[in-house]
Structure formats: structure tokens, C-alpha cells
Amino acid sequence: MIRFLAISLLSIFVFTSCSLKTTEGLRQVHFNKAEVENLYFSNPEIDYVYKAKIEIYKKNFGGILIIKKIGPESHRVVFTTEFGSKLFDFQFEGDTFTKHFVVEDLDKKFIINILKDDFKLLVNESAMVLAVYESKTQRVYKTQNEEQFNFYFFEDRQEKLEKIVNTSKTKERVEIAFTSSMGKIADTISIKHNNIKLKIDLEKFKEE
Amino acid sequence: MNNYFLILFLIVFGSAIQAQETAMNTSEIASFKEKVIASAKMTKSIKTDFVQYKHLDFLADDVKTSGKMIFKSPNLVKWEYTNPYQYSVIFKEDQLLINDGGTKSKVDIGNSKLFKKLNQLIVNSVKGNMFSDADFTVSFFKSSKYNKAVFIPKDKKIAGYIASFELLFNKEDAQVYEVKMVEPSQDFTRIVFSNRTLNITINDSVFSN
Numbered sequence: 001m002i003r004f005l006a007i008s009l010l011s012i013f014v015f016t017s018c019s020l021k022t023t024e025g026l027r028q029v030h031f032n033k034a035e036v037e038n039l040y041f042s043n044p045e046i047d048y049v050y051k052a053k054i055e056i057y058k059k060n061f062g063g064i065l066i067i068k069k070i071g072p073e074s075h076r077v078v079f080t081t082e083f084g085s086k087l088f089d090f091q092f093e094g095d096t097f098t099k100h101f102v103v104e105d106l107d108k109k110f111i112i113n114i115l116k117d118d119f120k121l122l123v124n125e126s127a128m129v130l131a132v133y134e135s136k137t138q139r140v141y142k143t144q145n146e147e148q149f150n151f152y153f154f155e156d157r158q159e160k161l162e163k164i165v166n167t168s169k170t171k172e173r174v175e176i177a178f179t180s181s182m183g184k185i186a187d188t189i190s191i192k193h194n195n196i197k198l199k200i201d202l203e204k205f206k207e208e
Numbered sequence: 209m210n211n212y213f214l215i216l217f218l219i220v221f222g223s224a225i226q227a228q229e230t231a232m233n234t235s236e237i238a239s240f241k242e243k244v245i246a247s248a249k250m251t252k253s254i255k256t257d258f259v260q261y262k263h264l265d266f267l268a269d270d271v272k273t274s275g276k277m278i279f280k281s282p283n284l285v286k287w288e289y290t291n292p293y294q295y296s297v298i299f300k301e302d303q304l305l306i307n308d309g310g311t312k313s314k315v316d317i318g319n320s321k322l323f324k325k326l327n328q329l330i331v332n333s334v335k336g337n338m339f340s341d342a343d344f345t346v347s348f349f350k351s352s353k354y355n356k357a358v359f360i361p362k363d364k365k366i367a368g369y370i371a372s373f374e375l376l377f378n379k380e381d382a383q384v385y386e387v388k389m390v391e392p393s394q395d396f397t398r399i400v401f402s403n404r405t406l407n408i409t410i411n412d413s414v415f416s417n
Contacts, residue, residue: 045268046268047267047268047269047271049271051293051295051309053308053309053311060308060311060313062306062308062311064262064271064273066264066267066271068266070266076266078264080262082295083260083287084260084262084271084389084397085369085389086391086393086395089393100393103369203293205292205293206292
């Protein structure tokens with residue numbers, strides 16, 4: 001009886017740990033490349049400027065998100081109000097995170113950590129591939145993110161990055177979805193959290 | 209050699225010299241203030257286009273947005289951005305009424321002293337009449353093109369957000385035509401007004417969401 005219970009518990013553990021829904025309906029295939037890339041913020045010549053709408057616990061905020069590649073492994077990420085006052089100003093350089101400026105109201109550890117993780121995931125350009133999955137229309141690359149994983153979903157034909165899903169071993173945490181007409185710049189970006197009620201929608205400024 | 213250098217210098221910096229500013233003397237300050245206050249008193253309403261430039265040092269170009277601003281005396285203001293997106297804010301008593309591309313929201317600013325101060329700045333800077341504000345040290349400059357007032361916050365908390373606040377005034381009618389907010393990092397926001405019409409009738413319904 002005890003053995004049965006132990007086996008049941010063990011199997012529940014094993015099954016739940018395999019039940020990450022991110023890869024449901026996908027089949028694992030052989031590696032075809034060692035690194036996966038997100039090139040949406042990779043051109044140092046471009047000022048990436050987006051109108052941002054943030055919904056947190058049913059409250060709405062707006063602003064402007066500005067991303068610029070300022071070095072081989074370095075991105076500046078600045079968020080301002082519509083009037084131009086800075087709300088935060090971060091720099092990501094490899095694994096180094098620098099907080100240049102944060103308004104007092106936002107300068108709380110748990111908020112900074114969420115923003116840091118989200119924007120690092122957004123601007124990070126390449127990661128080592130752990131596994132590759134496929135469906136009829138998509139190719140999915142699994143990468144390690146400290147204790148967690150990231151899944152990069154590409155539209156199969158044009159190798160266009162459609163979304164990145166950040167997961168723990170068992171649960172999806174954050175999903176970043178992209179739309180891009182040209183494939184080089186993301187026109188819209190949607191960052192959605194599953195464990196907290198936070199959603200960030202970004203829309204690229206129209207060219208004049 | 210010296211002359212040659214001077215000529216070169218004038219060619220390169222000529223335009224800057226043209227607009228060179230000098231500090232106003234006491235009597236100039238007094239008459240300038242008087243003119244601005246008189247002009248602000250006469251101003252019952254303002255409707256104007258504006259272009260906003262957000263300058264960040266690391267960017268190739270300033271972030272440019274534009275729209276319309278409507279002011280009705282004594283303290284109703286609407287900022288409406290129309291390019292490249294639709295976004296409007298109405299300053300009304302202790303509230304901000306926001307319409308972000310169709311998503312409407314309301315922010316109470318009654319409790320936040322800092323926010324109230326920042327909004328008061330925006331409202332007053334539209335009229336230009338903020339010389340009596342005890343929270344700022346004001347200095348005055350003039351050039352052939354404009355008169356300029358520079359406001360430096362005394363309050364440490366405000367100084368954490370704004371290093372200085374500059375208003376440029378037309379020489380003729382003493383109206384504000386440019387606002388510049390400089391951050392402690394020296395990045396700044398510049399708002400340039402154009403196509404201004406004064407004292408037309410503006411319905412109160414403009415200031416509701």
C-alpha cells in the first residue's frame with residue numbers, strides 16, 4: 001500500500017513536471033542550431049520607439065518606451081510619460097543590470113525585479129539552445145534562463161520570431177508576443193504575465 | 209592670424225552669436241514681468257498646436273510627438289496628442305482625465321503634492337505667469353529673438369525630477385512659445401507652440417472625457 005502510494009505520488013510528480021503546456025502538441029526534433037536569436041532590437045542605428053499601454057490590476061497607465069542598442073552586448077531601455085518625464089531608465093549589458101533612474105513611486109524591489117526580468121527577456125539577443133520542437137507551422141527553441149526556461153516560437157517558413165514564453169519547470173510565467181510585417185522590426189509587442197495581473201502593450205511609432 | 213581665426217569663429221558660431229543671451233537688469237526684469245502678467249490677464253483662452261521633442265542623449269533623433277493644446281481661464285487645460293498616436297489629458301481641478309487611444313481613466317492628484325506641483329507648473333507655464341511661485345528661483349535673460357525665464361526648483365524632491373524649467377517668450381506679445389524641461393541627467397523635453405489663437409470662445413464640454 002505504501003509502495004503504491006509512493007509510486008502514485010511519484011508518478012503525479014513526474015507527470016505534472018512534464019505537463020508544461022508550452023510544448024503541448026509539439027514533437028521534439030534534432031538540433032539544427034546551437035543558438036537562437038531575437039534580432040528585433042539588434043540594430044544600433046535604429047531608435048526603437050513604442051507607445052506603451054500598461055494594465056496592472058485593472059489600472060491603466062500610458063507612456064513611451066524607448067529601446068536603443070548602445071554597444072555590442074548593451075541596450076538602454078527608457079520609459080517616459082507622454083509628456084516626456086522619465087519613469088525609469090535601465091541599461092542591460094550582458095548579465096549586468098544598471099538602474100540609471102527610477103521615479104520614487106516605482107522604486108520598489110519587486111517592481112524593479114519584474115521590469116528587469118521582462119525587459120531583459122525582451123532585448124536579449126541570443127541564447128544557447130537546449131532542445132528543439134516542431135509543429136506543422138512552428139519551430140520552437142528551448143533555452144535556459146537561470147532556474148527557468150525560455151521558449152522561442154518561430155513561424156517556420158520565414159523564421160520570424162512570433163513569441164517568447166518564459167516558464168518555470170511546470171508553469172508559464174511571462175509571454176511576449178510579437179507581430180512584424182517586415183520581419184526586422186516588431187510592429188506590436190504584448191507582454192503578458194500569468195502569475196500577476198500585468199499586461200504591457202507596445203505599438204511602434206509610425207514613420208513620418 | 210588672429211583675424212583669420214576670428215572670421216572662422218564667426219562663420220562657425222555666427223548663428224549662435226546672433227541669438228546670444230544676456231541677463232536682464234533689474235528694470236528690464238520689472239518691465240518684462242509686468243508685460244507678461246498683463247498679457248496673461250488678458251488671456252481668457254488659448255488654442256495652439258504644439259510639437260514635443262524628447263531629447264535623450266543616447267538617441268540618434270529626438271522622439272517627436274505633436275498635437276493641440278487648449279486652455280480656458282482660470283485653470284482648464286487639455287493636451288491632445290494626435291501624432292503619432294491619440295492621447296489626451298485634461299487638467300481639471302484635482303483630477304486628470306486621460307483618454308489613451310480610447311481607454312479612459314481618471315487620476316486623483318489631490319493627495320500627491322509633487323504631482324500637483326508638476327501639474328500646476330504645466331498650467332502656469334502655458335500662461336507664462338509663474339514668477340510669484342515661491343518654490344523656484346527665477347532668473348531672466350534676453351536675446352534679439354526672445355525673452356527667457358529660467359526656473360530652478362528649491363524643493364529637493366522636485367529637483368530630483370527637474371533640474372530647470374525654461375520658458376521662452378515672444379518679444380512682441382509676451383506669450384510663451386517654447387517650454388523646456390531639463391532633467392538632472394541633462395536630458396530634456398522641449399515643447400514648441402505654433403498657430404496660436406487667443407480669446408476665442410471655448411465650450412466647457414471640450415474639457416470632459
